[in-house]
Amino acid sequence: MRQTPYYVFDTDEFAKRAAMIRAALDCKGGRRIPLCFSIKANPFLLHRLPEGLDHVEVCSPGELEICIALGVKPECIIYSGVMKEKCDIERAVSYGAGILTCESIRHATLISEVMLECMSEGAQEVGFVEKKAQVILRLTSGNQFGMSLEDIEYIISHPDEFKGITVIGIHYYSGTQKSLRKINKDLEKIKSALAMLKDKYSFEPQLVEYGPGLCVEYFEDDWQEKEKQSLDEAAEVLREFAEEYPLGIEMGRFLAAxxxxxxxxxxxxxxxxxxxxxxxxxxxxxxxxxxxxxxxxxxxxxxxxxxxxxxxxxxxxxxxxxxxxxxxxxxxxxxxxxxxxxxxxxxxxxxxxxxxxxxxxxxxxxxxxxxxxxxxxxxxxxxxxxxxxxxxxxxxxxxxxxxxxxxxxxxxxxxxxxxxxxxxxxxxxxxxxx
Incomplete structure (x- = not known):
């Protein structure tokens, strides 16, 4: 007997949704924009991840434990979160998380410390790998998440203070349910920041992780047509951006709703x-x-x-x-x-x-x-x-x-x-x- 209330999550629909987004994002010539699922939208969909997803964004120690329990490939994990303690970073590193985000100078310091300690004699016995952590620096959109461009500059321009990390890119997300106009504004802000970093520090990103926050039509009868139209319009400008920078796209609500x-x-x-x-x-x-x-x-x-x-x-x-x-x-x-x-x-x-x-x-x-x-x-x-x-x-x-x-x-x-x-x-x- 199955009593109400309950949820049913259709993993076939999840795979179909990922395939639709994947098809819209693929560039001419076969170039592929990596697609990341932000699991805070629905961690139960990790039960059966579809093909077409390259990364999962993990924003808390608890979400990381879910990934570990379900055997999510560690190299697919982008370990994020506005509050990271040293023990959280140690757990993510020990599991082999592929990329970590920095949302402050303190994050960069803590991640570097963990990696340097891992490189010390005997650290391999507890499962750490002797290498630098690959990190992306989150640029703030004007709230508590991420850091100022000045702080990003500091981390990039002082590598000797952060010897345990390699900065491979930038992360930016400014909210959900966004219009095409707001997405274009976001991309211009990212371009401006990257142009400055290249000019002053010769910084070339390997990954620009961006959350477009596409609009989900909860209350419209023709929601499928409207969401497909929003996706196609956004995909056009995202593909253009990807011709200039190594773009990665993260989605939560738009993938899962x-x-x-x-x-x-x-x-x-x-x-x-x-x-x-x-x-x-x-x-x-x-x-x-x-x-x-x-x-x-x-x-x-x-x-x-x-x-x-x-x-x-x-x-x-x-x-x-x-x-x-x-x-x-x-x-x-x-x-x-x-x-x-x-x-x-x-x-x-x-x-x-x-x-x-x-x-x-x-x-x-x-x-x-x-x-x-x-x-x-x-x-x-x-x-x-x-x-x-x-x-x-x-x-x-x-x-x-x-x-x-x-x-x-x-x-x-x-x-x-x-x-x-x-x-x-x-x-x-x-x-x-x-």
Whole structure:
């Protein structure tokens, strides 16, 4: 039995998405722009990384441990993060992380210290490799991330102070959901910085790692066409930049968003005044759409007529009382014994609903107003386009509700449980067990 709420992450869609981006970025003559997945968008997609990804960006010690546990190739890791301690760097270096980022002069100092200590006699016994660390210096976009151009100059112009590192490039990211105009502005800033560094210090980068932050269309019916258009427009200017500099592209949200769906069940229905409320067993502690102001925008929602959805022993097969409206569930056939027929559904009246979660706070509103076919207790709502950030960014521990289960889905492997439901109360119980 599989109870709501839960996420399903489609790794076939992830591979398809990576292939689409890969095709858009490839330059004439076969030159390849490296593509990096920023795993903070969804670490569960590491379960099955597709071809076409060259690097994964790791931004915390915990994310590094996930990569180590899953056997991610160390040479593929770009170890980033605004706060690095010496022990964090030692762990990344010992695993063999291919590239480390510096977001301050202190980062450069710490990485250099670690590498010099590794080169000392006997260091090889603990798994360190005698070589300099390859680092990229992050240029700030005007916030706490990265460092000033003056600090970058200092590191490049004082190699004797940082003998344990080799500066191979620059890293720049200025935010998400960006327009083509903002991307062009970013690239001009990077070009200006690189031109100055070449002129003053003869610095030639081996890698310019850039996050374009392409816009994900969470609330548009024609999201696929709009996102493809944004990708194609951005790819044109990125390919032009790559003709002049060794560009690498990192993406998180744009790669992962379309891969995820979230399922939550209707547990109560009531009306007060003119408002119809559907109370769900999920909520804002599981689901978060970037840019959804006051729950006014409506994300992709589908309705499944079911008391519960459960997967049969055969992976990918759904049977029993489950039945989505429309007769399919993620391309799998379902039992028809409990489904509402298409004729019955067309006869149901459209009703305006406010979709609320299970939290005891007036803020727990997933959608303020949406017109749906008349809901019944036990119906399951599927929220689409939630493959990026919701699974980790939403306040899952609030009010000690259980953490949702997580499944990966692919046509080859069917459904794979990556995480069962976890009682948040255990985490919030000061170390005691329930």
């Amino acid at each position: 379309s891969c995820g769906k979230y399922y939550t069940q209707v547990k109560d229905l009531k009306s007060t005044g003119d408002a119809n409320y559907a109370i769900l067993d999920g909520g804002i502690h599981h689901l978060n759409y970037f840019g959804q102001r006051m729950a006014m925008q409506v994300p992709p929602i589908s309705i499944y007529s079911a008391d519960e959805i459960y997967f049969g022993e055969k992976l990918g097969e759904i049977k029993g009382t489950a039945g989505p409206i429309g007769n399919t569930f993620n391309d799998c056939e379902v039992s028809e014994n409990e489904e509402r027929t298409e004729e019955e559904l067309t006869q149901l009246p459209d009703t305006d609903y406010t979709l609320c979660g299970s939290l005891c706070t007036v803020a727990d509103v997933l959608v303020r107003e949406v017109k749906l076919k008349k809901l019944e207790l036990g119906d399951v709502l599927e929220f689409g386009h939630c493959g990026a950030y919701s699974v980790t960014e939403a306040p899952a521990l609030f009010l000690s509700r259980q953490l949702p289960a997580i499944y990966a889905y692919s046509k080859e492997y069917g459904y794979e449980c990556l995480r069962e439901h976890i009682p948040a109360a255990e985490i919030n119980l000061s170390g005691k067990k329930l």
